[in-house]
Amino acid sequence: MLQDLNRVLSAYWQQFLYVLPKLALALLLLIVAIFVSNRLSTLIGGRLRRRSHDPLLADFLTRISKWVFVLIGLLLAMQVVGLSGVVSGLLAGAGLSAFIVGFAFKDIAENFLAGVILAFNRPFHINDTVQIKDQIGHVEALNLRTTLIRTFEGKHVFLPNSLVLKEPLVNFTRDGNLRQDFLVSVDYGETGDPGRLQQQLLEFLGAHPDVQHENAYPPYIILEKTAGTTADLRLYFWTSSDEYRRGTLQIKSELMQKVKAMLQEKGYPAPSLAQ
Template sequence: MESFVGDIQSQVLDNYDTLVAITPRLIIAVVLLLIFWFLGYYVKKLANKRLEKNMNDSLLANFLAGLVRGVILLLGILFVLRFWGFTGVVTSVLTGAGISAFIIGFALKDIGENFLAGILLAFKRPFKIGDVIEITGMKGRVIKLNLRDTQIKTEDGKDVYMPNGSIVKNPLINFTIDGFIRNQFDIGLDHGSDYPAAILLMEKSMLQVKGVLKGERAPMVVVKEITNNAIIVTTFYWVNTFTRVPGYNRVKSQAIVEVVQALEKAGFNLKR
């Protein structure tokens, strides 16, 4: 044991001048790393706050803020390596990172595509959480935007995870972006009915339905077509998508019941 301690002391004494020479540079390197670490921490905190406010998506905002911090820390490490004179190491790291990124990017092309599409959607998003959208025939309410996919819930309660790449590349319909959505239903009237009176009665009945808008977006009833059995009239009405009570289906159900009861009470015969 004494021999071991003696060997250590001997090595320290032999390299004493070297240790003294590198100590200031070592202290400076540590200070620089701490500066970059704290800089990355505060930049991440600020970026996360700004991004979450603009994107309304804490998951993606936190990831992007963390990515910014990682870049700052990487720059700090490379700067310290250059400060110590390891220029060749820095060049090798950058070259290796470039080759690795190319290989990994090629192997995980689809994942990378969806990831980048998720970032694009976060900054220039055609929808927000809670909007009702339809894409490639799939319709539902947006629940969450992840880095790889967007989660939507269909009217029958199914959770669908739509790859962000397909959202960027395909036409998208947003039914609720401006807060209003129009719905409709058809009713058949018997030939020979008092059509103007029926249309007026239907419009008045629609105004009694909770959730149906009035004023500039008041209900409108028009003749759609004539068939062998009936005159088909269509009722158009608007609902506010920001107030989700009652829901679209409930409003439609109440509207149909209200109109049918009013027509039957007035003596109109309904046909298909």
């Protein structure tokens, strides 16, 4: 029994010594492949960023090129060791194993393909403000598996690319302009003129530097309700959406405060404003 064990161990040792040079060469190839992939992906990424106006697509293609070079090095290393035929034979002959492996990596493959579609379809760019389901914030990166969004609270949310592709996506930045509105309730008095009140509000909106004044985006006012001497007017105006927080939250807040102050200066008693 000891002789048989010794013979088996000796055979394994001889096989290990025979394969050892191949293992060393395969390891060397893999290290070189990783080094070359890092250098080439950096070079490719630099050229793509200089020639492309879309850094999101350039970064995504850079990551893909890096992993492609690493995969090529891994396949060469397996070829040197002699495992490529074994692996392909196992995958070809064991249908159940192939099914299990495919099922296990289904989500990874789905997110990767979704990332490729998002990179080329480009429904958003870096720093665009988007909303996906209940998440709203700036797009910071598109990775191979996830899309990184930084919310206005400073939280980093990693959304699977497949979710981003399937769910409705609202891009607040792409058009460059965003319409907003708020309600003004004013008592214009028995001798007052609601038409004159609307004209005063339009002139105020037109004089504000952060409100769009182009013909395609004019401010306007809708009379929603009137009772006696009280009128409910909804003010509509367009602002730039390049910076979402400034273009929506801050400008709207400033306008509401200034409209109320302007109405009080013109003698309208206790005007009230609402969203």
